Amino acid sequence: MSGVPVPTIKYYLREGLLPAGVLTSPNQAHYDDEHLRRLRLVRALVDVGGLSIAAVREVLGAIDTRGDSLHNKLGAVQEAISEPGSVELNPLAVEDVRAFFERQGERKCVDVTESNVTHMLASALSAARSVGHDHFHELLDPYLEGLKIIAQADLEYIARRGSSDDVIEGMVVGTLIGDAVIKAVRRLAHAQVSRDVIGDGSDD
Amino acid sequence: MSGVPVPTIKYYLREGLLPAGVLTSPNQAHYDDEHLRRLRLVRALVDVGGLSIAAVREVLGAIDTRGDSLHNKLGAVQEAISEPGSVELNPLAVEDVRAFFERQGERKCVDVTESNVTHMLASALSAARSVGHDHFHELLDPYLEGLKIIAQADLEYIARRGSSDDVIEGMVVGTLIGDAVIKAVRRLAHAQVSRDVIGDGSDD
DNA sequence: CAGAATGGATAGCGGAACTCTCCGCTATCG
DNA sequence: CGATAGCGGAGAGTTCCGCTATCCATTCTG
Numbered sequence: 001m002s003g004v005p006v007p008t009i010k011y012y013l014r015e016g017l018l019p020a021g022v023l024t025s026p027n028q029a030h031y032d033d034e035h036l037r038r039l040r041l042v043r044a045l046v047d048v049g050g051l052s053i054a055a056v057r058e059v060l061g062a063i064d065t066r067g068d069s070l071h072n073k074l075g076a077v078q079e080a081i082s083e084p085g086s087v088e089l090n091p092l093a094v095e096d097v098r099a100f101f102e103r104q105g106e107r108k109c110v111d112v113t114e115s116n117v118t119h120m121l122a123s124a125l126s127a128a129r130s131v132g133h134d135h136f137h138e139l140l141d142p143y144l145e146g147l148k149i150i151a152q153a154d155l156e157y158i159a160r161r162g163s164s165d166d167v168i169e170g171m172v173v174g175t176l177i178g179d180a181v182i183k184a185v186r187r188l189a190h191a192q193v194s195r196d197v198i199g200d201g202s203d204d
Numbered sequence: 205m206s207g208v209p210v211p212t213i214k215y216y217l218r219e220g221l222l223p224a225g226v227l228t229s230p231n232q233a234h235y236d237d238e239h240l241r242r243l244r245l246v247r248a249l250v251d252v253g254g255l256s257i258a259a260v261r262e263v264l265g266a267i268d269t270r271g272d273s274l275h276n277k278l279g280a281v282q283e284a285i286s287e288p289g290s291v292e293l294n295p296l297a298v299e300d301v302r303a304f305f306e307r308q309g310e311r312k313c314v315d316v317t318e319s320n321v322t323h324m325l326a327s328a329l330s331a332a333r334s335v336g337h338d339h340f341h342e343l344l345d346p347y348l349e350g351l352k353i354i355a356q357a358d359l360e361y362i363a364r365r366g367s368s369d370d371v372i373e374g375m376v377v378g379t380l381i382g383d384a385v386i387k388a389v390r391r392l393a394h395a396q397v398s399r400d401v402i403g404d405g406s407d408d
Numbered sequence: 409c410a411g412a413a414t415g416g417a418t419a420g421c422g423g424a425a426c427t428c429t430c431c432g433c434t435a436t437c438g
Numbered sequence: 439c440g441a442t443a444g445c446g447g448a449g450a451g452t453t454c455c456g457c458t459a460t461c462c463a464t465t466c467t468g
Contacts, residue, residue, distance in 0.1 A: 003292065007427050010447080015425095020446095027433050027446045040334045046425095047291050048331040050254075053425070074398050078391055085384070087251050088207070117391045124384035127252040131244050131377055135361075139382070142357035143389050146350035151393035153346035155401065157339075173335055175394065178343070179387055180289070180328035185347050186386070187282055187321045189355035190379065194278050197359065211458050214416080224415095231415045231464045250456090257456070 002039050009039065015053055017042050017060060041169070045081075049176030055080055063168050073168055081176060082116040085123025089113075093125035096137035103141070154178065206243050213243065219257055221246050221264060245373065249285075253380035259284055267372050274368055281376055286320040289327025293317075297329035300341035307345070358382065 002009075012018045018038055021029030038060075045051045045059060058080040062073060094112050112122045128136035154174055161170045206213075216222045222242055225233030242264075249255045249263060262284040266277060298316050316326045332340035358378055365374045 005427080006445085008425085011426060013446090014448080023446085025434070025445095027444095028435080029446065037336070043291075044331045044335050048289070048328055071398055071402050074402075075395070078395065082388075082391060085252070087248075117388050117395070121385060121388035121392075124252055124381050124388065127248045127384075128377065128381045131248045132241070133374070133377055133381070136378070136381060136385075139357050139361055140385070140389070143354055143382075143386055144393070146353035146357075147386065147390050147393050149350035149353070150347055151390060151397055153343055153350075154394065155397050157343055160339075170337070171394075173332065173337055174340070175391070177328050177332045177337070177340065178347075178390070180331075181325060181340075181343070182347055182351065182386060182390070183383055184286075184321050184325035184328065185344070186351050186355060186382070187286060187379070188325075189348070189351050190358065190375075191279065191282065191321070193355055193359050194275050198275050198278075209458085210414090212456085215457060217415090218417085227415085229414095229465070231413090232466075233415065 002036060002043070004039060004043060012039070012042060015057065017053065017056055041173070044173060045176060048180050049081065051081065051176075055083075059172055063165065063172065070164055070167065074171055077168060077172055078175070079116050081172060082120055084116045084119040087123040087127045087130070089119075089122050090126035090129050092134075093129055093137070094122050096125050096140070097122045100137070100140045104144070150178075150182070206240060206247075208243060208247060216243070216246060219261065221257065221260055245377070248377060249380060252384050253285065255285065255380075259287075263376055267369065267376065274371065277372055278375055281372060282379075283320050285376060285380060286324055288320045288323040291327040291331045291334070293323075293326050294330035294333050296338075297333055297341070298326050300329050300344070301326045304341070304344045308348070354382075354386070 009018065013020060018035060021031040021035065023029050042056055042060075045056045046053070051059065059077055062076040062080055065073065065076075068076075089112070097112050097118060112118045125137055128134075158167055158170050158174060161167050213222065217224060222239060225235040225239065227233050246260055246264075249260045250257070255263065263281055266280040266284055269277065269280070272280075293316070301316050301322060316322045329341055332338075362371060362374050362378060365371050
């Protein structure tokens, strides 16, 4: 039904990404719509989000955990879907991040390695500096401006969902698929700019 | 000097990601700043952009190609840094993309598989539908609105660069590092929204 | 001059994500 | 009824990728 190869499903079962089916006999089990839904979620996280199997397990764990506040759950999920970034941090880049937070009136983020997200940001800015883009951090403010519009739309989209669980799942899906969509649309925008400004014709 | 292990550099040389040094004797070669710069670029593409070695080779090839218009080069580079997406396309999602293009007054994109970028977009929307997010495509317009601001900033940033080659390289670096930065900042915006709207305290 | 390092080439390693194989049993079709 | 295809479960095997390790003759370094 899902189009996923049977051995792959067996593998996911073993890895704990899917709950076991209800055994109706020693070698027959029943799987319902919830299994199918979960399987599709796993595939979406892997294919579109590029998450590792381990990260998917973490995310699912956070989704399934009960008895934590919505905000905390969202935080846990966000950490799970954010890779820290493997670049050695440049102190100047760390300072860029700190200054950015200060401009935005954030009192937090004394330590950039505290969260995967801030580490990711510092890591990206470090990489920029390592290839000679020392002023890349100046893009942070315009980026934030654009992303506020996007985050607002995300919020309204999420708010339409029903239960708290749906919100969490919607957050995960919306964030990861949103990342992919944003990536693609930004490239389209670049191509359009390239056509309009440079022209697709003769001059170089 | 780069901090990259010697055997890794040898590997990159073999893979054609770095040009050979100038031999001063049978087992001694000279590497200049250009080599170092190229090496750092490769690491940035791999670490921050998450590109495979093969994709890096493609990108470098496009950067180094001479005798093509800037616009075409940018197009080639953009294809190289955009993974097509491995999700089976949903016709409804393809239609979402088509409608989006029509709304934006684009006459192109009769075929969504024509470019990695449009394929990526259709792939992401297909994944959204497969997990029950049938209205995700409604986010395309607000996303574009936010991304226009971002693309404008990108353009101004790139325009400050000198030669045509610098523009290409700046485009690659700016796009990939920009992706990472955008991802991180969007998550920060989400966290902020989560704090403000839901509150980080007691209620669920 | 000893010892370390170099360019170049080949082979091997470790992790990740499947995929294969085997087993005994069971659903299904004609 | 019998033949055949398929299942659940578990271990082992495969493939790919990005490095590492080893080796060699030569050459730089202290």
